Amino acid sequence: MSAEGAEPGPGSGSGPGPGPLCPEHGQALSWFCGSERRPVCAACAGLGGRCRGHRIRRAEERAEELRNKIVDQCERLQLQSAAITKYVADVLPGKNQRAVQKEQEIFERTEEAEGILDPQESEMLNFNEKCTRSPLLTQLWATAVLGSLSEDIRIDERTVSPFLQLSDDRKTLTFSTKKSKACADGPERFDHWPNALAATSFQNGLHAWMVNVQNSCAYKVGVASGHLPRKGSGSDCRLGHNAFSWVFSRYDQEFRFSHNGQHEPLGLLRGPAQLGVVLDLQVQELLFYEPASGTVLCAHHVSFPGPLFPVFAVADQTISIVR
Numbered sequence: 001m002s003a004e005g006a007e008p009g010p011g012s013g014s015g016p017g018p019g020p021l022c023p024e025h026g027q028a029l030s031w032f033c034g035s036e037r038r039p040v041c042a043a044c045a046g047l048g049g050r051c052r053g054h055r056i057r058r059a060e061e062r063a064e065e066l067r068n069k070i071v072d073q074c075e076r077l078q079l080q081s082a083a084i085t086k087y088v089a090d091v092l093p094g095k096n097q098r099a100v101q102k103e104q105e106i107f108e109r110t111e112e113a114e115g116i117l118d119p120q121e122s123e124m125l126n127f128n129e130k131c132t133r134s135p136l137l138t139q140l141w142a143t144a145v146l147g148s149l150s151e152d153i154r155i156d157e158r159t160v161s162p163f164l165q166l167s168d169d170r171k172t173l174t175f176s177t178k179k180s181k182a183c184a185d186g187p188e189r190f191d192h193w194p195n196a197l198a199a200t201s202f203q204n205g206l207h208a209w210m211v212n213v214q215n216s217c218a219y220k221v222g223v224a225s226g227h228l229p230r231k232g233s234g235s236d237c238r239l240g241h242n243a244f245s246w247v248f249s250r251y252d253q254e255f256r257f258s259h260n261g262q263h264e265p266l267g268l269l270r271g272p273a274q275l276g277v278v279l280d281l282q283v284q285e286l287l288f289y290e291p292a293s294g295t296v297l298c299a300h301h302v303s304f305p306g307p308l309f310p311v312f313a314v315a316d317q318t319i320s321i322v323r
Contacts, residue, residue: 032062142278142289142296153209153310153321156199158188164196164314172320173312192233198310201226207279209310210291210322213250214273218316221275222247223286223308235261239313246300247311248275248288257298266298274322279308
């Protein structure tokens, strides 16, 4: 038997004493078995007992150990409590005062913006210009624009690639691996890449539209200049590979923003079911947005040349203009 302290004898701890008794031997639980983590009597801890060979120590020694641990823990808690009390007394009042001052400053800014107060010459009342480009404001702005200014975009059937089928309402494009022979080959039509332009172009102002892309794993959506070439298999006709097109693209699980052969990877974990496009020609910004999650997928700032057309490409299944 491995004992810590004196080894219990046959009659050790067998006298009547306060506390529970061993249910097997009816003796006081005056020893502690470290192996089974419970108090035992002298008979259990003896040579013929069930705890023979276990780590045995007197119960009062174990109790003293536990008391010391509790005291140590209480002292640590008292020190932490004192530190917290000091922090509350010394630090928080200053923080609260600064919070009140900040709240008052925001209130004054709001009143001035609403015309309640007369404008004042004070740097305190000037908004940080960087705030106007914050992700939250951009998200809220895109949500409002898509909800109220979505255009009725329809595709120009004269531009539709012979690898695409256009629905009767001119809003849905379906990819086909076989080249259609029914399309008349005019100067506006893309004859190789599966592209199509909208019938409407934008020269100025704010515009928005939404595209259902959930059925396709290979598509491009964006804007293009009317100068985008239409004929041949070169990069000058391929969306995102020339100076005339700016597109959000998906190929399988790869998402990118592309322009002029420069491709910016977008770390999306899943494909959007719908893709919102916001074009603000006043500030020269193109923004792609997922309505379901309220996420701005990417934003691009550039000086756009001339009128711009919504542009589409699909090489898998179908995409549709929602509105």
